[in-house]
Amino acid sequence: MGELKERMLRRQKDLAEGRHPSLELHEKDTIKWEVLYTRLLGMVQEGRETTRLISSSPTVREFGESVFCIFTPEGDVAAFSRGILLHFASFSATIKWMLNMDYEEDPGFKDGDIFCNNDPQIGGAHSADVATIQPVFYRGRLVAWVGGLTHVMEVGGTEPGGTSPSALSRYDDGLMFTAQKVGENDRFFKDYHINVSRNTRDGNWWILDDLAKLVGCVKMKKALVDLIEEYGLDYYETAVYEMIEEGRRFAVNKIRTVLFPGTYRTVNFYDVLNAEQPLRFQKDYCVHEPLEMTVTKDGRLTLDYDGLSSPGYHANNSSLICATGLHIYQLIQEVLYDGMFNAGVLGGLKVNIPENSVLNPDIQYACSIWATAKTAAGGCFQRALSRAYFAKGFREEGLASKAITSAVFAGGVDENGRLFSVVNNEMNSSGAAAASNKDGLDASNSVWNPEANLSDIEPFEPIWPLKWLGRGVQTDGGGYGKHRGGATIASLYVIEPPVKFVESGCFMSGDKVFLSAGTMGGYPAPARYRYTLVDTNFAEVAGQTDLPLPHEEGDPTDPDFARLLNGTLRRTPGQSASVQFKRYDLIYQTSGGGGGWGDPLERSPQVVVKEINRGLISPKTAERVYGVVAAKPSEDVPFVLDEEKTAGWREEMKKVRLKRAIPTREYVARARADILGGKFAPVVKETYNDCFQNSPRFLREYREFWDLPETFVGF
Amino acid sequence: MATRKTVWSGDVLRDLSDGNLDLQVLLEMQRGVKEDDRFEAMLAVEQGKVGWPEKILVPIGEHLYVVDKSGDKIVKCSCGHELGDYRQSWKNDAVVYVRDTEEALDEIYPGPRKCDVTWMHLREYYCPGCATLLEIEAVPPGYPIVFDFLPDLE
Numbered sequence: 001m002g003e004l005k006e007r008m009l010r011r012q013k014d015l016a017e018g019r020h021p022s023l024e025l026h027e028k029d030t031i032k033w034e035v036l037y038t039r040l041l042g043m044v045q046e047g048r049e050t051t052r053l054i055s056s057s058p059t060v061r062e063f064g065e066s067v068f069c070i071f072t073p074e075g076d077v078a079a080f081s082r083g084i085l086l087h088f089a090s091f092s093a094t095i096k097w098m099l100n101m102d103y104e105e106d107p108g109f110k111d112g113d114i115f116c117n118n119d120p121q122i123g124g125a126h127s128a129d130v131a132t133i134q135p136v137f138y139r140g141r142l143v144a145w146v147g148g149l150t151h152v153m154e155v156g157g158t159e160p161g162g163t164s165p166s167a168l169s170r171y172d173d174g175l176m177f178t179a180q181k182v183g184e185n186d187r188f189f190k191d192y193h194i195n196v197s198r199n200t201r202d203g204n205w206w207i208l209d210d211l212a213k214l215v216g217c218v219k220m221k222k223a224l225v226d227l228i229e230e231y232g233l234d235y236y237e238t239a240v241y242e243m244i245e246e247g248r249r250f251a252v253n254k255i256r257t258v259l260f261p262g263t264y265r266t267v268n269f270y271d272v273l274n275a276e277q278p279l280r281f282q283k284d285y286c287v288h289e290p291l292e293m294t295v296t297k298d299g300r301l302t303l304d305y306d307g308l309s310s311p312g313y314h315a316n317n318s319s320l321i322c323a324t325g326l327h328i329y330q331l332i333q334e335v336l337y338d339g340m341f342n343a344g345v346l347g348g349l350k351v352n353i354p355e356n357s358v359l360n361p362d363i364q365y366a367c368s369i370w371a372t373a374k375t376a377a378g379g380c381f382q383r384a385l386s387r388a389y390f391a392k393g394f395r396e397e398g399l400a401s402k403a404i405t406s407a408v409f410a411g412g413v414d415e416n417g418r419l420f421s422v423v424n425n426e427m428n429s430s431g432a433a434a435a436s437n438k439d440g441l442d443a444s445n446s447v448w449n450p451e452a453n454l455s456d457i458e459p460f461e462p463i464w465p466l467k468w469l470g471r472g473v474q475t476d477g478g479g480y481g482k483h484r485g486g487a488t489i490a491s492l493y494v495i496e497p498p499v500k501f502v503e504s505g506c507f508m509s510g511d512k513v514f515l516s517a518g519t520m521g522g523y524p525a526p527a528r529y530r531y532t533l534v535d536t537n538f539a540e541v542a543g544q545t546d547l548p549l550p551h552e553e554g555d556p557t558d559p560d561f562a563r564l565l566n567g568t569l570r571r572t573p574g575q576s577a578s579v580q581f582k583r584y585d586l587i588y589q590t591s592g593g594g595g596g597w598g599d600p601l602e603r604s605p606q607v608v609v610k611e612i613n614r615g616l617i618s619p620k621t622a623e624r625v626y627g628v629v630a631a632k633p634s635e636d637v638p639f640v641l642d643e644e645k646t647a648g649w650r651e652e653m654k655k656v657r658l659k660r661a662i663p664t665r666e667y668v669a670r671a672r673a674d675i676l677g678g679k680f681a682p683v684v685k686e687t688y689n690d691c692f693q694n695s696p697r698f699l700r701e702y703r704e705f706w707d708l709p710e711t712f713v714g715f
Numbered sequence: 716m717a718t719r720k721t722v723w724s725g726d727v728l729r730d731l732s733d734g735n736l737d738l739q740v741l742l743e744m745q746r747g748v749k750e751d752d753r754f755e756a757m758l759a760v761e762q763g764k765v766g767w768p769e770k771i772l773v774p775i776g777e778h779l780y781v782v783d784k785s786g787d788k789i790v791k792c793s794c795g796h797e798l799g800d801y802r803q804s805w806k807n808d809a810v811v812y813v814r815d816t817e818e819a820l821d822e823i824y825p826g827p828r829k830c831d832v833t834w835m836h837l838r839e840y841y842c843p844g845c846a847t848l849l850e851i852e853a854v855p856p857g858y859p860i861v862f863d864f865l866p867d868l869e
Contacts, residue, residue: 263867264864265864521848524837557826661810671857
């Protein structure tokens with residue numbers, strides 16, 4: 001067994017058995033220790049910024065889809081940059097995987113080696129997450145690892161853009177390198193980049209990102225060696241483990257301080273609508289993600305996903321590495337944001353994700369659109385955390401369910417005969433979830449990358465044929481509540497110029513189900529969908545100055561683009577496989593809104609009217625959901641609140657609530673009859689049956705709740 | 716982590732409890748170190764808000780508390796309505812309106828904005844005493860009622 005592998009296994013055993021290092025160096029000279037930590041953070045941040053500034057990809061440069069880190073020789077995170085926090089766990093997993101697979105012996109580790117991984121089963125979330133990893137040597141000894149990762153806009157696969165909603169197995173996910181040595185002496189192998197170039201639609205995105213990441217890594221390596229020279233290797237190595245230990249102690253103490261002990265339960269569902277897509281396996285899925293979160297008085301946090309759905313032949317599975325990363329980035333953002341930014345954050349956390357589930361599939365399953373499984377589970381975790389904060393009195397923290405995000409991609413052959421492939425990450429600007437004391441921000445939020453940017457449209461317009469007719473915030477686009485969820489971004493594109501071929505699709509789920517749940521009386525954000533308008537008279541209308549062009553959706557039941565233009569209108573799911581478009585076709589795309597918080601009838605009527613006048617809430621929703629009566633005194637002036645009518649209408653709405661509601665016990669008795677009669681849609685029955693098979697506990701609790709006989713094993 | 720006492724005034728905590736805290740103060744609070752006695756400070760604020768005598772043990776949601784009623788631990792709404800033993804879901808003693816038709820969903824999620832009622836419906840739980848909307852479940856038909864939170868009060 002190699003020395004590093006032996007060290008890794010010893011350390012894992014020590015931590016599992018509760019043997020933690022002391023903080024001797026910290027206690028001896030705190031300032032020196034803290035300066036070292038800050039300099040490590042500075043290094044990873046500099047690596048990221050260097051890469052971002054020289055990357056050719058707007059996804060990396062504009063949106064900020066990158067992250068850099070420094071690791072211990074055993075693969076534990078010593079310092080982590082801002083960016084895609086999701087990969088906190090995934091980089092570590094790749095290094096540990098290499099050690100477990102005895103890479104020390106073959107291919108061996110040498111100064112200047114470069115390893116690439118985009119296999120989501122051992123690192124990253126999907127094949128578009130391409131990591132560059134290098135060992136760091138000091139006086140001939142491997143003393144650390146550095147790594148950089150970017151989201152690459154084209155990796156092959158069934159569809160352009162690096163992510164493939166029509167992927168039905170791992171083998172559709174695109175070109176993969178499984179922790180492969182791809183360079184020596186700080187140079188990539190020529191044949192590696194030839195491979196990338198010939199097996200992706202536009203290899204430049206991958207190759208240029210590789211070069212940008214290598215610059216960041218080499219810079220970090222040099223800075224780290226200089227730092228070790230300055231501090232001495234013994235001090236550096238001891239201090240790094242102390243930093244992780246300090247992070248662990250902080251995590252346990254913070255959880256104990258801010259979360260109320262108890263057992264919390266939440267559930268989310270997501271849909272995969274493949275039955276009517278142009279795919280070789282046409283089947284719909286309704287995926288069940290239940291969470292039981294336990295907080296103990298001594299600061300331990302356990303997450304149990306017993307009862308999960310099985311993985312499926314669709315793109316929306318998430319690897320275990322990715323699911324683990326999900327919990328870590330949420331914990332960092334929502335609880336441990338003021339702690340140490342290293343492997344210590346794992347200190348108080350235990351996660352149980354059953355094998356052969358959507359969050360832990362075996363190798364055959366596709367993970368291209370991992371984020372659906374992650375977002376649904378993340379919404380469960382977020383609401384459970386929020387209630388734990390709420391109970392403990394820390395109401396400045398906590399959120400309803402985060403929003404699902406989306407993306408539009410396109411590829412084909414441009415007007416000059418060049419292959420192109422682009423994913424536009426503007427749809428990651430979903431609405432943030434509402435909180436107990438504030439609304440969620442509109443078009444602002446990408447939960448796995450807290451330093452993301454919506455990005456300008458100008459860098460995208462020259463590289464793909466989707467041109468913006470409008471980009472804005474969707475009216476009523478967040479979950480209703482006393483504090484409303486942030487509304488989703490919405491864009492309207494027209495295909496222009498006349499390229500030789502263009503295909504386009506989008507992801508993710510949340511069409512037949514609400515995916516971003518509200519909490520404590522707040523409503524979920526609306527369902528997601530895409531409109532396309534094809535065979536249009538756009539050229540004719542655009543050529544006439546007296547005819548208005550559409551720029552937004554308007555009334556969702558009678559959208560502007562179908563009203564102002566001729567053409568064939570189609571509503572397709574929020575996740576739609578790629579199909580061919582032509583010049584002057586239109587695509588209307590949204591992301592997701594955040595869940596709402598609290599009873600909407602408690603929302604300030606003045607704020608509601610202000611938002612009607614800003615186009616964020618429709619007058620109909622103001623009246624039907626918020627109980628607010630407002631009117632325009634005349635056509636050209638804003639809406640004005642009618643306080644008296646509002647007060648009366650809200651009282652009336654409360655009477656209606658009690659009139660049409662029934663006692664819950666009565667509802668349960670009625671619903672039981674439906675269960676005994678099996679009166680559910682086939683896809684819902686299939687979901688229950690799958691989860692009953694996966695989890696004896698779920699089946700037992702189902703029987704107990706509905707008072708079903710022991711003979712009941714499914715529908 | 717050193718022990719920290721609450722630095723926030725009763726008025727600030729009251730605004731926080733009401734959900735109306737000034738945004739700048741809220742941000743300051745988010746950036747600050749969390750206090751060890753916040754729970755007790757907020758309990759005092761909550762007790763001062765309600766018009767009934769039972770001692771609040773822990774808030775479990777907007778308007779909802781576990782209280783000590785003559786030695787029994789029960790759930791109570793801020794209006795005073797009682798919702799049963801805390802070891803079972805308070806939803807059992809609430810009233811519920813289920814949006815399980817297209818018409819009911821269209822009322823608030825027009826056209827393409829609604830879910831498919833054969834896949835999912837909304838259960839809106841109200842307090843029978845004050846008609847406050849306390850929780851919404853978005854689940855497929857036939858899903859058991861979710862027991863959101865069992866606090867560890869032992």
